[in-house]
Structures are given as structure tokens and as C-alpha cells.
Amino acid sequence: MINLSAVLLAFDWGFLLQKLILIIIIVSVSLVVAMYETYLERKVAAWMQDRIGPNRAGPFGILQPIADGGKLFFKEEIIPNTSNKTLFVLGPGLAMLAALMTCAVIPWSSHLQFGDTTVQLQIADVNIGILYIFGVVSLGVYGIMIGGWASNNKFSLMAALRGASQAISYELAMGISLIALLFITGSLSMRTIVEEQMKNGIWNVVYQPLGFLIFLVCAFAECNRTPFDLPEAESELNMGYHQEYSSMKLGFYLFAEYINMFISSAVMATLFFGGYDVPFLDESTLAPNVAAIIGLIAFMIKIGFFIFLFMWVRWTIPRFRYDQLMNLGWKKLLPLALVNMLVTAAVMLWLHK
Amino acid sequence: MQSLTNRNKPVDRAPMNFWERLYLPEIFKGMIITLRHLFKRKATIQYPEQKREFSRVWRGLHVLNRDEEGRERCTACGLCALACPAEAITMEAAERELGEENLYREEKYAAKYEINMLRCIFCGLCEEACPKDAVYLSETVAPADYARKKFIYTKEDLLIPNPVTEPEAYAKAKGLEPNENRLTGKR
Numbered sequence: 001m002i003n004l005s006a007v008l009l010a011f012d013w014g015f016l017l018q019k020l021i022l023i024i025i026i027v028s029v030s031l032v033v034a035m036y037e038t039y040l041e042r043k044v045a046a047w048m049q050d051r052i053g054p055n056r057a058g059p060f061g062i063l064q065p066i067a068d069g070g071k072l073f074f075k076e077e078i079i080p081n082t083s084n085k086t087l088f089v090l091g092p093g094l095a096m097l098a099a100l101m102t103c104a105v106i107p108w109s110s111h112l113q114f115g116d117t118t119v120q121l122q123i124a125d126v127n128i129g130i131l132y133i134f135g136v137v138s139l140g141v142y143g144i145m146i147g148g149w150a151s152n153n154k155f156s157l158m159a160a161l162r163g164a165s166q167a168i169s170y171e172l173a174m175g176i177s178l179i180a181l182l183f184i185t186g187s188l189s190m191r192t193i194v195e196e197q198m199k200n201g202i203w204n205v206v207y208q209p210l211g212f213l214i215f216l217v218c219a220f221a222e223c224n225r226t227p228f229d230l231p232e233a234e235s236e237l238n239m240g241y242h243q244e245y246s247s248m249k250l251g252f253y254l255f256a257e258y259i260n261m262f263i264s265s266a267v268m269a270t271l272f273f274g275g276y277d278v279p280f281l282d283e284s285t286l287a288p289n290v291a292a293i294i295g296l297i298a299f300m301i302k303i304g305f306f307i308f309l310f311m312w313v314r315w316t317i318p319r320f321r322y323d324q325l326m327n328l329g330w331k332k333l334l335p336l337a338l339v340n341m342l343v344t345a346a347v348m349l350w351l352h353k
Numbered sequence: 354m355q356s357l358t359n360r361n362k363p364v365d366r367a368p369m370n371f372w373e374r375l376y377l378p379e380i381f382k383g384m385i386i387t388l389r390h391l392f393k394r395k396a397t398i399q400y401p402e403q404k405r406e407f408s409r410v411w412r413g414l415h416v417l418n419r420d421e422e423g424r425e426r427c428t429a430c431g432l433c434a435l436a437c438p439a440e441a442i443t444m445e446a447a448e449r450e451l452g453e454e455n456l457y458r459e460e461k462y463a464a465k466y467e468i469n470m471l472r473c474i475f476c477g478l479c480e481e482a483c484p485k486d487a488v489y490l491s492e493t494v495a496p497a498d499y500a501r502k503k504f505i506y507t508k509e510d511l512l513i514p515n516p517v518t519e520p521e522a523y524a525k526a527k528g529l530e531p532n533e534n535r536l537t538g539k540r
């Protein structure tokens with residue numbers, strides 16, 4: 001008994017509370033951002049097609065995502081009776097979980113100062129942040145795979161297989177393009193990478209333009225976004241791996257895609273575009289709180305740009321054929337990433353001599 | 354075949370050159386095009402608030418005309434029904450009684466006159482066929498409804514207001530027709 005209370009006392013409860021609040025804030029912000037991504041997607045699609053887009057729910061239609069969500073909630077839940085029920089329910093849950101877990105290691109900004117407590121605006125600054133993200137993103141494939149398989153339906157299964165093979169093929173090129181980046185930064189921690197870029201004043205994209213390009217393409221593939229949206233190819237597979245899903249379970253799948261988009265935008269901004277760094281501004285001269293808020297805004301603007309890029313590309317180009325997708329992944333991106341890695345390694349060695 | 358617009362492009366089956374095989378330059382070109390569309394004028398008309406102006410020769414819902422004294426012009430000759438390719442019009446004729454001269458222009462009139470708007474293709478041939486200038490196609494779209502029955506428009510639905518007994522309704526119906534600005538709803 002004494003032992004236990006000693007342990008409990010030794011535990012830093014304030015720290016736990018602080019992290020808990022941070023987790024709640026970040027998760028709900030990701031959800032809200034994902035909600036408004038659906039709105040933005042429809043708006044961008046409309047604008048690019050010379051239309052106006054949703055504008056009836058609330059001013060400028062900003063209540064549209066709430067109406068959509070409400071609609072999804074009130075739809076009938078259908079679980080096909082030939083499906084594997086446990087896995088069928090697990091699928092969307094896993095997709096959502098994997099999507100939300102990635103936001104744990106992203107440094108949203110520097111730190112806030114309340115009296116003498118410092119609040120890092122990052123849930124966990126693990127020193128293997130990038131590896132963690134890769135691990136969790138790979139888990140996302142399970143959501144698709146399990147959902148597609150449990151539906152007990154040819155089209156869903158085919159779509160799930162497509163999704164899984166696509167994710168695995170592109171993760172490879174993505175990983176190798178990142179290795180080149182890691183040669184330069186010398187750290188796997190996201191915060192260290194950002195701070196390095198802030199110190200140098202030069203973003204990593206300058207050193208690694210090819211690496212960034214490969215990463216960008218692979219990020220599109222990982223998020224199942226056009227031109228790599230083969231798992232959801234309506235014209236070939238009815239609807240893809242979520243064909244049997246209805247109501248909010250379908251909503252979760254769609255939502256997970258948007259959260260993934262948000263997180264991969266955040267990762268791209270962090271790794272290649274200086275994270276919360278504001279160009280031509282020396283943050284150390286500002287009060288820490290002001291610097292943190294400015295940094296957060298800058299970070300959000302960068303993320304917003306990437307989200308817009310995702311949508312822009314989606315409404316511009318048609319999707320690849322399956323063989324083209326595999327050719328691009330294995331015969332083009334992978335060798336390109338390897339060459340990029342070797343060249344970077346050689347240059348780094350030469351510079352360190 | 355000779356091209357009429359000079360804008361046709363023969364199909365090019367040449368293998369892709371290096372730049373095209375890189376995908377990215379071509380994709381970038383496409384993205385510039387979509388970006389330009391982002392700032393183009395939108396084609397949408399906000400329907401219930403704004404209405405598109407009808408063409409002067411628009412063929413919409415039918416009306417049955419009256420003359421200046423408010424008498425129905427139709428004489429139930431049946432030419433419109435005959436001309437109708439969709440066989441949408443039916444009518445029953447009746448003889449004008451003494452004392453009904455203020456109601457009907459001719460000695461024979463249509464006691465029943467129905468147009469089935471589900472059959473009608475709004476070709477306007479009835480309007481062309483009518484020798485008495487009795488049936489016209491107006492600038493209104495036939496509204497949607499829940500029951501098939503409601504799409505069979507009777508004489509009461511089709512007749513325009515009587516200029517003698519209901520001058521206000523008549524003026525309103527008439528004033529709406531040619532020179533109202535339909536985008537703003539104001540004249």
C-alpha cells in the first residue's frame with residue numbers, strides 16, 4: 001500500500017493532465033479539420049468545374065459538413081449477414097484509429113510558457129518519430145484489408161487487395177526517399193528536424209527536391225487519392241472496399257481518408273517545408289508564447305496549401321490504370337529514390353571529408 | 354470528312370516522348386488549366402432567388418386564350434388534338450346556348466378541354482394548328498407534382514384570367530409575360 005502511494009505520488013500528474021488535454025485538443029482539431037476538408041473538397045471541385053458548390057447550409061454553406069455528418073448518423077446501419085461481423089465492425093475502427101494515431105508525433109509548434117511550466121505543443125517527442133509514423137500508416141492498410149475481406153464481396157475484396165498492394169509498393173519508395181532526407185538531418189525526431197531547418201534557415205526541400213517529389217507522389221498513393229484512388233474506383237469496383245458499408249461506418253472510412261490527408265500534409269510540411277518555421281523571421285527574438293502562436297499559424301497555412309494541392313490534383317487528372325500504377329511505383333519511383341539516396345550519401349560523405 | 358469548325362485534331366498514336374513519359378510536366382499543365390477555372394465566372398444560377406430569362410420563343414405550359422371581352426376563343430374544332438404528335442389533347446364540344454354569348458366567342462365551344470402534360474412534348478404544333486388563336490404556349494415550366502392525375506390540366510387550369518371580371522389577375526398574368534426581368538423578379 002505504501003509502495004503504491006509512493007509510486008502514485010512520484011508520478012507527475014500535472015504532466016499527465018497536460019498531455020491528456022493536448023491529446024483531446026489535437027484529436028478534435030484533426031476531426032474538425034477533416035470535416036471541413038470535405039466541405040473544401042466540394043467547394044474546390046465546384047470552383048474548378050465553374051460551379052459554386054454547397055452554399056445552402058448556413059452562410060457560404062459552412063454548416064454543410066454537419067448536415068452531412070447528421071445524415072450519415074441517421075442512415076440505416078446494414079451489416080450483411082454473410083459477412084464476418086466482428087471484423088466488419090473492426091475495419092472502419094482500425095482505419096480511423098490508424099489515421100488519428102499519426103498525429104501524436106507531429107510538432108505543431110514550439111512551446112507555450114505558463115509561469116514556469118513549459119507546454120510542448122507535441123503529444124510525444126519520440127526520437128524515432130518518423131519510424132512511428134511509418135509504422136502507424138502501414139497499420140492503415142489493415143483497416144482497408146479487413147473491411148474489404150469481411151464484407152464477403154468480390155468487389156470489396158479486389159479493392160482491398162489493390163489498396164494493400166498499392167500501399168505496400170509506394171511505402172517502399174517513400175521510405176527510401178526519406179532515408180536520403182535523414183542523411184542530411186541525422187535525426188529521426190520530428191522536432192529535431194524542424195529545429196534544424198529553423199537554425200539553418202533553409203528548408204529541406206532545397207536540399208532534397210527529388211526526394212520531396214517522390215514523397216509527395218507516394219503520399220498521394222498512401223492516402224488513396226486520385227490519381228491513385230484505385231481502391232475506390234467506382235467505375236470498376238462499384239465503390240471499392242467500402243461498398244457494403246453504410247451509415248457512420250462508411251463515414252468513418254471516408255473520414256479516415258481525410259484525416260490521412262491532413263496528417264500527410266502535416267508530415268510533408270514538417271519534413272520538407274520547415275514545419276512551424278516562419279521564413280525570414282527570427283523566432284528567438286519573440287516572446288515564446290507569441291512565437292508559438294505565429295509558428296502554429298504558419299504551420300497551418302503550410303498544411304492548408306498541401307491539402308489544397310491534394311484537391312487540386314484530384315480534380316485535374318484521371319486515375320491510373322492498375323499496371324501503370326505498379327510500373328510507376330516499382331520501375332520509376334523506386335529506382336529514382338534509390339539513385340537519390342546514393343547521390344545524397346555520396347555528397348554527404350564528400351562534404352564530411 | 355470535311356471539318357466544319359477547323360478545331361478537330363487527328364488522333365495521335367505516336368509513342369510518348371520523354372517529357373510526356375515523365376508525367377509531371379503534363380500534369381502540371383493540366384493543373385494550370387484547372388487553376389484558371391478557379392477564377393472563372395461561375396455558370397450557376399441560384400435558382401429560387403434568380404431565374405434564367407426565357408427565350409422569346411420558349412415553349413412552356415399551355416394557356417387557353419380569351420378575347421378582349423373575356424370570351425373563350427376555342428371553338429372545339431379539334432385541330433390542335435389532330436396536330437398533336439403526342440396525342441396529349443382531348444376535348445368535348447358543346448353548343449352555345451342563348452345568353453352565353455358573353456362566355457364563348459363562337460357558337461360551338463369546348464365544354465371539356467384537357468392536356469396531359471406527361472404526354473406533351475412541348476412542340477408547339479397545337480399553337481400552330483389553332484385557327485382561332487386560342488391555345489398558346491407560355492413562358493412557364495410545367496411544375497412537378499406527386500400524382501399523375503395532377504398532370505392532366507383541365508380547361509380551368511389552362512384558361513387565362515378574364516379581363517372583364519378579374520382585371521387585376523389578368524393584368525398580373527399579362528404584365529409578367531414579355532418584359533419582366535426574370536433574374537431579379539422586378540420590372
Ligand code: SF4
Nearest residue numbers: 437473474476477479
Ligand atoms: S405542344 Fe405539341 S405535344 Fe404538347 S399538346 Fe401541343 S401539339 Fe401536343
Ligand code: SF4
Nearest residue numbers: 427428430431433483
Ligand atoms: S384550341 Fe384552337 S385548334 Fe384546338 S380545338 Fe380550340 S380552336 Fe380548335
